[in-house]
Structure formats: C-alpha cells, structure tokens
Amino acid sequence: MGAPKKNAARVSEDPEELARVPLQAILLADSFTTKFRPITLERPKVLLPLVNVPMINYTLAWLESAGVEEVFIFCCSHSKQVIDYLEKSEWLSQPNLTVSMIESHNSVSAGDALRLIYERNVIHGDFVLISGDTVSNMSLTQALQEHKERRKKDNNAVMTMVIKRSKPNPTIHQSRLGTDELFLAIDPSTNQLLYYEEKADRSKGTVHLDKSLLVDNPSITLHHDKQDCYIDICSPEVLSLFTDNFDYQHLRRHFVKGLLVDDIMGYKIFVHEIHSSYAARVDNFRSYDTVSKDIIHRWTYPLVPDVKFFGNSAIKLERQGMYRASEISQSRSAVIGPFTVIGFGTKIGDNTKVLNSVIGERCTIGSNVHIEGSYIWDNVTIEDGCKLRHAIVCDGVTMKPGAVAEPGVILSFKVAIGQDFIVPPYSQVSLLQQPVEEDSDEELEYADSATAITSTVDNSHVEIASKVSETQSVSELGMGGVGYVWENCEGHEEEWKHSVAPIPENKIFEAIKLMEEEDDLEKTDGDHILPRPEDLKDDLDDDEDDDNADSLYFEKEVEATFLRAVHENIQEDHVILEINSLRLSYNKEAADCAGAIFYSIVKYALDIPHSSADSLCKNVQGVFAKWKKVLTSYLTGMDEQIEVILKFEEMCLESAKEFAPLFTTILSYMYDQDIIQEDAFLSWEDEKREADESDKNFVKQAEKFIQWLKEASEEDEEDEE
Template identity: 75%
Template sequence: MVQKKGGATRVSEDAEEDLARVPLQGILLADSFAQKFRPITLERPKVLLPLVNAPMIDYTLAWLESAGVEEVYVFCCAHSKQVIDYLGSSKWIGQPNFSVTTIESHNSVSAGDALRLIYERNVIHGDFILISGDTVSNMSLTQALQEHKERRKKDSNAVMTMVIKQSKPSPSTHQSRLGTDELFMAIDPDTKQLLYYEDKADHLKGTITLDKMLLTDNPFISLHNDKQDCYIDICSPEVLSLFTDNFDYQHLRRHFVKGLLVDDIMGYKIFIHEIHSSYAARIDNFRSYDTISKDIIQRWTYPLVPDVPFFGNCTTKLRRQGMYRTSEIGQSCSAQIGPFTVVGNGTTIGKDTKISNSVVGEGCTIGSNVSIEGSYIWHNVTIEDGCKLRHAIVCDGVLMKSGSVLEPGVILSFKVVIGQQFVVPAYSKVSLLQQPTKQDSDEELEYADNSSGIVEIPSTTSTSDMLNGELTSKSSETQCWAASEVGTGGVGYIWSLIEGGHEEEWRHSVAPIPADKLAEVIQAMNDDLEISDASVLPPSGELKPDSVSNDTDNDDVEYIRDDSVYFEKEVEATFLRAVHENVNEDHVILEVNSLRLSYNMTSADCAGAIFYSVMKLALDTPHSSTSELCRIVANVTTTWQKLLKYYLPSLDEEIEVILKFEEMCLESAKEFSPLFAQTLHLLYEKDILQEEAILNWASEKEGADDADKVFVKQSEKFIQSCDQVTMSIIFRLKRSRGTIYKIELLMLFMCP
C-alpha cells in the first residue's frame, strides 16, 4: 500500500513488513548429545525410537507444521543415514508449505557444534524455532511469537524467548515427574526477563547464590523452583552467531543461557513465555519417556494422540477406559486388555494373558498366561508362554523364552534373547553389544564404531538367527556372546550400573522407586535451599531488595508441597479445558481418573476437586448480584450434573462435597457464604446430594464450636425438612409392604 504525503510517496510499515517477510523457520536437533538412552541408542537414533508406536520425531514435526513453521532444518549426526532414510520415505517430504531439509555432520559432538555448522550454511534468515527432536507439544506459537517480535522491535538485544510451564511433581518422591534435575529460575515478574537459570546438577546440596546486583538492578525478582523448561526456544539469528563467536558454548542451557545471563558487556537478554493449558515436554530419560507416553494415551497432548492420524494412515481406535487397539489383532477370548493400553497392528495375544497400562507395538506375538504391566513392547517382539513383565522396555526383535521374568526397570535392547525361566534383575540393561569400557562425557556422539571399542551387529545377521539364540559364523567372528548372562539359550550382555549407582537408575527409570528406598530418595531430593546474601524463599517466592538480610531465620521457612493442591489444580485445568473446548463428560472422566491414578488420590478427593472446579467456574462467570450468582450456579450444576454425580457413588463422597463447599465459603470463595443454604438445597433438588449425607454432615458438627457451625445454623430449616423426609420414609416402611412401599419411596425421592 502506497500513501502520498506532501507530494512524496511512502511505503507503509505493514507493506514493508510484507516485503521483508521471510518464512518462519525451525531447527530440529535430531541428536540428543547424551547417553541416557544407552544401550538402545548405540543401534538406533533416539528420535526414531517409538513413542506410543510412532517415532518421536513425528510428534515434533507434526507440532512444527501445526504451529505454522514453514521450513525445518533437521540436524543429524549420530546414525545420520537412518534419520535421512526415514525422512526421505516419510510423509514429511513433499508437503505443501512445509519443507524438511536435513543437514548432516560426522564430527559434531554438541548442540553448539551443530548450531555453528548451521550458521556456516547460511540457511537461517530470520527468527527461528529451536527444538529437539524428542519434544512433544500441542501449544500455539502465535502469542509467544508475537511477544518475541514486539520485544525485538523495542530492544534488539532480546535474542531469545524460552517456553516454560508449571512443573508437576511426582506424588511419591516430590521430584519432577519427568526425572529431570530441579530447576531454579529468577524472573522479572513485570517484563518476564530471565535473570537467573540453574539446575540442581550445577550446584551443591541445593545451595544457590544470587548476586546482589540482581536486586540492585531489578526492583522485583520472582524466584521459582516449580517451573519446567520445555526446551522450545524462539530465537533471533544472532543466537547462531553467538555460538560461532564463543566456542565454549557447547550445551544450550549450561553454557549458552547461563553465559548470556552473566555477560555484562554485550547486554543480550533472554525472556520466558509460560504456557498453562497447553502441553509441552521433552523426553530426556526413561522416566520422562514413560510419563510422556502416559500423557499421550491419556490425551493431554491432543491432537497428537494414538487415534488421530497426525503422521499418516491410522487404524487405531479409542475403546472403553482409555484402551486403544486396531481391528487387525488376534486376541484370545480369555485374554484381558486393561485400561490405558495401546495394541498395534498384527499383534496376537494368547489365552489368559493380562496386559494393563502398557504399549504393545506391531507384529508382536504374545503367548498364553503372560502378564504385562506398565511396560513398552516395541515391534516384532516374541513373548512365550508364562512370561512376566513389569515396568520394562522391550525393543524390536526381542525373544523372551517361556517362563522368563523382567523385574521393574529392565531395558532389553534390540534382538536380545532371554533364556527360559531366567529372571532379569531389576534396573538391568541388556544388549547384544558389550558395554564400553570407557565412559565418555554426556555430550559425546551416540553411535557405535570401531574407534569407541564397540562393534555394530553385522548386517548379515538375520532375525531368525537371533530368535533361535544362534549367530551365523560370520557374526561370531566379530563378537563373542556371554549366553550365561541371560540364561540358557539366551543372547546378550547385562550392563553394569552407570556411575552414580542405584539412585540415578531409580530416578531415570520407567519403574516406580522401590518402597524401601523411597525415604532416602525423598530426603536426597529435599535438601534445604539456601540463598547466599539473600533471604530464604519458599518455592515460587518473590524477592525484593529490602528483603535482603543476613539475619534471616531459616527455621521460619517451610517447604510444603501438598500433592492434593497440585491434583486439584490439574483437575481444574482439565475441567476448564472441557468447558472451553466443548469436551464430552466421558473424556473428562477419563482424564480425571488418570490423574487420580497418577497422584494416588481417593474418590472423595476427585469429588471435592470436581465440585470445586464447577463452583469456581460459576464464581468466575460475570455477575452483578448474589441472586444472579445463584442463577449461574443453578445453570452450571445442571450442565455438569452428570459429571458431578459420577464422582458421588456413596455418602462419603457427598459429605466431602459439603465440606469442600464449606471450606470455599470460609476461604477461597467467600462470595458464596450467604448462598450456602440455597446452594445446598439446589444440590439436593438436582439429586446430587442425598438427605442422609446432609444429615450426617450436620450431626458431625454437633459437638463443634459455634464458629464451626455457622453454615449448619444457616441451613437449619433445610436440615429440619430433610429430617422430616427421613422420618416419613421410616413411617411408610413400617406401614407398607412390597410394591406399594417401593412406589411411594420412589415418588418421595423424586418430589421432596
């Protein structure tokens, strides 16, 4: 658009932006530059490992496409040929408005090396998304990208925006549910600028030190240890040049982010964008693999879920209780497939076999009387009769002979054979490859070659040879198998524990931490947090300059991480998403039930959390008077009546709802206080609460102080009417018989 002013032409700013527009680009790192997925990643790149029966990289590419990224450069080094071959035959090549180009390297040993090489290729021409190929997300980029661009207009030093979200601690260990290190971040609450970043691996015994200059230069600082780094970054082109100018920058967080935060000369700034209802997480270890797999099955990642064809043809269907399966499986009538389980194409399941909370891949053969719980069975696996697996990962082509057992935390790499009746000890890792004698750094390339002392399995070795526990003469020349390590007829080596011992194995495993070790892990994960030259803060505290004191009494600070609080927040977020996205009640029930399992909560906890969410929705709906609020409550409870009643199977849950409402009126939602009796009556009329629950609640308050009986007194007339209804029922019971009594009683409940 051209505008004339004073005889001169001027191109408008919008037109200039249109002319200068470059496609939104993305850099996807297909190398993790770590060894947490060994021994599996010695044979296959991490991004091609199946995640709920789809390669990890497909989830990342599907999100990038949906988020509006038009050009993606996939950097691959370790097993680069496998990545290039896969992408070349995938649906991602040839997509309109979405191009995928691979950049190959054979000598990069870190993310820093990768970004320096991409800079040399001169392919990035504007802001870009930096992401790892093991990241799953369904967030919208629109707001975060707009915030980044607006900041760039005002301040050219704003070179990066990091995506973060509230972390969800594990209910049993008080550690991150993803098995990652505890993260400390200092953020300017007004500008969202990141001022401090440190994970627990970088400091000693939970002690962190904040420079007083941070407080001098920033009026307010929010210190958080309850945030999760999603490893999704919006970057300006300067980020690539900064890596090129600083060869010390190898790791994205430990070196680059922390380096910029302490650099006073250049003045570059990093900001954060926090997401709330969306999903984003990175698969960093086996525990996060397990957690994110469950999140996908429980549909937190929608539309990236098993029954939506986001990466190709999909024949998987969602059945009852969160069970996914295709029609093309062979299942015995006596076999039981439990909730939150996925079964792939071409798999057969024998008699009396039980599978629950697990993923089974394509082309698997599972015998009779097999028990599989909380495990991940990849493709073309054979499990003979009588085997037992709990919280294990079994890679492609594995054979478990009859009666063999996998204890919790076991990892079986590709084509391993477990001997008959052999019990693989907990947390063992078994591979056809011998364990490297030299433990390299966590930033080494994850591929096996002669220089590292590891020999790849020869391509001439057939699957049938492996399944029979035998090797061809040619392969036996290059590798000697310690068959006794995995039982008679078994093939594979049991690797010794990594440096750091059992604690690291427990923290990163797909298996729950053993009960007898739980106490010491909790203590290890809850070291007291000390802040040098500053006051000690609870999680997510706000620090002000005038609060700095050396006289702070550390005993006054308590760290309370109540799992019920996290659970209630998760339920509320689930409910609000259902409201805004018009989600069916059955799907809400499915998600809340999965949360209940995850947090180990009771049905009463679910009832209270759902009721709180419904009432909070009513309270947050705009209203101008208590009478209008009362009408809103009636409308909301009517709409979600089915959901409320589902979680009220007995009087205990109904009483919990009354107690929750009483708590809300006294604390978080005092606006409901004058409406307590009316709301109680409404819930009774809607058949959500029974008169017996109301009377039991009132009777429990008889010996309480007057301050605790405020709402009982307010509801006195209604309680008396409920009591009269009960007496009437008893009277009819004494005077009536058979069908007449049943009809009268039914009418009484319908018309109180």
C-alpha cells in the first residue's frame, strides 16, 4: 500500500484516509551518553551483543512485529559501522518493513537528531520514537488506539509514554535496571502525566509538589514504582517543538519536563502502562546484565535465543535454561551450569566451569577456568586457570594463564591480560588511553577528534596494539599484557550501582540497616506533606497482576542462584548474601525469600532421578541436609513458616504434583528437623477453617499429624504444670 501525499496526509480529517498513512518509527541509533565507555569508543552501542545478538536487532524485530511499516534509523556515533551492518543485514529487504538511514556527523543530542529529521520532512503522521537499545514484546495496538482517540478530542495531546511497574530498591533508590528511582504524578481519570522526576527528593519520606499542580488537578496519584520504557508514541508536532525550542536536548530532562511546566502552549503528555508484556532499555551495565537474564529466562519471548530472528545463529534450548549453538567442542569434565548460553564454534577445556554466563562465538576457553555471571563476546581466548566473575569481555580479548577478572571488570576490544595478573574490581581496560577530560553525559558516546578513532575498528586495532605494546610497562597488566587501565574519575565512586556485578556485601548490610532504621522512623513519624507513593493504592486488579509478575521474576532469580550454588558447591553464607541482594533489588520480604528458597529446594529434589515415593523422600531429605541453613535463615517468624507451608500446598497442586501423596510426610520431616515449628502448623490449620472445602484437601490429609501436635502440646503443658 503506497503512502499518500505528504500534504494530504497532514490536512485530511477523514479516518479512512488517515488509516492509510503507514505507521512510522524513528529509531535513535545513538544513546548520546558515555555510560558504555570505553567499549563505545570503538563500536556503537546498538551493535554491542546482547545474548550474542546486536542490540538493534531486538528493537527492529519488535517494531516489525508491532506493525510498524517504515523505520528511519538516525545514525551518528560510528555511523559508518551502523550503516555497513544494516546494509549487509536482511533488514533492508523485508517485504513489510522499510528501513532508511539518516546520517549525521555533528548532532550531540536527541534534540539535534529530531530537529534534523524534521528538516528532512519524512514523518507524515503519528510515529513511534525509540532508541536502538530497547527490548520489548508488547503490542502497540491499544496504546496507539488510546493515543489516536485522545488526538481526536484534543490536538494538544502530543505524546503517549509507555511505562511499566518496577519496584525500586528502597534504600539506594535504584531500579533493578540500575536507573534512578523515578517519581511520577498522574491524573488517574485521564492518564495524563503531570510530573516527572528521575531524582526526586524523598528525604524524610516526603514529596514536594507545586501548589498549582494540586489546585488545577483535583485527582492525582503519586508513583515511585514505575519504570520508563522509553517507548513513545508521538504526534508530528513533537518534531516541530524541538525545532522551535533549541534548549530541548534530552528527551526527558528537557522536552518532557519542559512541556509539563509550560502553561502557555498547553501541550499534554499521557502514559500507557503495560502489565504482562516486557519492555526495557539497556541504559547501563547493570541493565545490560538484567535484560540479558530476562532474555535467557524467556520473559522477552519470542525474542529469545532459540527463536530465529535476524542476526542470531541457530541455537538449542536444553534443560534448566541452557542454550547451545552448533559445532561446540566441550570436554566431558567441563561443567555448564543453568541459564547459560554457549555460542557457535566455541571450545571449552577440561574441568572448566561456566555458570550463569553468555559465551559468544568461536571462543577458546582452556582448562580449569572458572566463569560465573559473565559476558564473553566473540573470538575471546581464555587460557588455563583463569577466573572471571561478573565481568564483560569484548571481542578478541586474550587472558593469559592464571589471569583473574574481579567483579565489575570491563575488558574492551583486543586487550590482553598478563599471566597471573588480577584485574581489580570495577576496572575498565582498553587499548585506548583514557581521555584527559571526561565528557559529560550530554555529549556523544564516541571519541572526539583528539582521540582520532577511525570507524574501521579492525584495522585501527593493529596499529593501536603495536603502539601500546612498545610503550606498555610490564607492571601495567602483567607479563604479556596489552592495554591501559582507566582510572576511576571524580563522581564515579559508586560504580557498583551500575555494574554487572551484584551489589557488594558491605552495601547490602548498609542497605538492610538503613531499611530497618527507616521502618522504625515511619512507625513514629506521621508528618508527610503528601502520602508517600507506597501508601497510595492503584487499581487492585492491575496491582495484583504486577505483583504476580514481579514475584515470578524474583522466584526465578532465586532458583537460578540456588542452582548455581548446587553446581558449584557454594557456601551457604554466600548463597544467603546473594539472595539478600535479590531481596533488596525486588523489595521483597523475608517470607517471599523463604517461599522462593523452599520452592527451589523441593524442585531440585524432584529433578534428581528417583524411582519411587521413598526415593523421592530421600532426595528431599538429602537436599535439605545440605541447604537447610539457607532456608531457616529466613524463617524468623510465624508468617515466614506459614508461607513455606502454603508454597508447598501450591506446588503439590500445580508444579510438583508428585509430592501430593507425600505432603504430610514432608511436613513431619520439616517438624523433626526444626525447620517449621509446631505453632506454624497449628496456625495454618486454624486459618484453613474458614476456607472453601476445595482448599482443605491438604489440611484433611495432615489431620492426624495436626492432632498429634495438639496432643503433644497439651502433654507438654501438663508436664509444665
């Protein structure tokens, strides 16, 4: 279907005529920040691999599936690399999607990009605005319909932002994606956005809003549990607004906040919240890690490793979330853990362990290597005895025997780490020297003219590597090491917040302590300017859906942590530490942790081969004997213990029906082992008295056990008397 003439499309009011305008999208292939340095000094962010697939492929695949017919890709940072990649890909030959590139060499912000696109006069109607580091599987149908309906009634409704619930960490005010806690004020009757702040002042549990906002809007809901998906449906006026206001550079800090405080023009922004769908942007290294895990855990389906879409090789899903490509050479003594991806042509040596990691294509991994929670890109050589934990290793890197990459390390393209050299935590290593002056996040995410990086990275690497090797001291990266260790710059003392590494132990203890102190303060301090967002109630059905999805995420993460601990024989204290980190990230209670750990233990016992009910019971007893401490560390009160019983009921009904006949036997075992106390069983039985008959099956099954507990309790009381 051909596009109508530009002028006709803009002035027509006929719905049928408007419907024939193809749905367009602007994809920004530049983040205009420096968060992924030093990697993005040499390769644009949208071409960095996300679970072995360039990020931009996820965005394009979603746009095509969502019904977008025409995409304009704005290229600035390393534009030649982006254009060369797209021209060699299959995206330019799709029957239902037209892809065009717009190149610029002097745009330093999203505002500059949109002004240039406006000058090209290529957008003819409503369009989707998105960056090329976004992963989503949401449907656009409802959001588009809402946007169009609002436009019919009010021409000032120029933008609809997609948001999603995402509970922030209550102590460090950071989401699971590593982004700052977001504070929103929304009109619940219209979904109009009234206030947007990425770093709201929530000291002493208060929120400060302008009085006029409260006067003009009789109904306001306050939120700090929302995630900005950075997917926007815009009217053409958005482009002209950037042209009329050259102060608009950043999409959120300038444009959105500018419109919200502009009383003269009256333009309005609305939100569309998604619940069961997935949408997230890779904004920093922590979100890179989080989104990668979400892809492996299949929350992004159909954009998952074993489903073919442009830019990924054929790969097979195996048991416990392991993905393997073809032509892999793996020693029989090597251990590949759950939720791990192994790319095409990779070789893995004797007694090597790869856990919860992504390995790229044509990598060579030696013997006795330990890789955990890391991202190894293509053509990497890791020699014998190396250790990597929660690191990112770019293409062509070499790690000499015995080298160690501590958590949070970034090894950029083709660096070499010397024999037995230990790269300190959060270090960044590059063949390129660190810029003398640190750029601000408002500037481009590639080197300036002083660095003189060429777009053809492969050729420039040879020259850079030779120059580095001539001047490199042996002590910089050890014997045989090549590259520069970048120094931490002022203002970057909290690298751990945006790292692929888990939150450090000392930060976890600090966070838990602060959480307890804030809880005590809230009990005594009732003086708030406005009710805190967590005290306000949204639509109950929507909240329930979000809580269910959030709990599933948490439960899967705990299970993955437990399985890693089993495969690697990690000490119980370290497992508890990791689960505490997850607890903070998801803002969960001890009861949630207890239920998730119990589920992981029992599910693992079920997966161990067994031939009868007796052997299944022995499996359970064996697993509990090993990991009892992890579970009981969260069974600090009655509620937590009852949660475990309820979780077991749920499993017997749904995911682990094999345990249904053994329900009472397992309860009795947990009582004997002091895992669940007598009072918890009696309280559970008491709660079930008012339940429906269909919900009393397991109480009836445990009737004799409960009666025995009551009689034992009465005997104890008599003895005491």
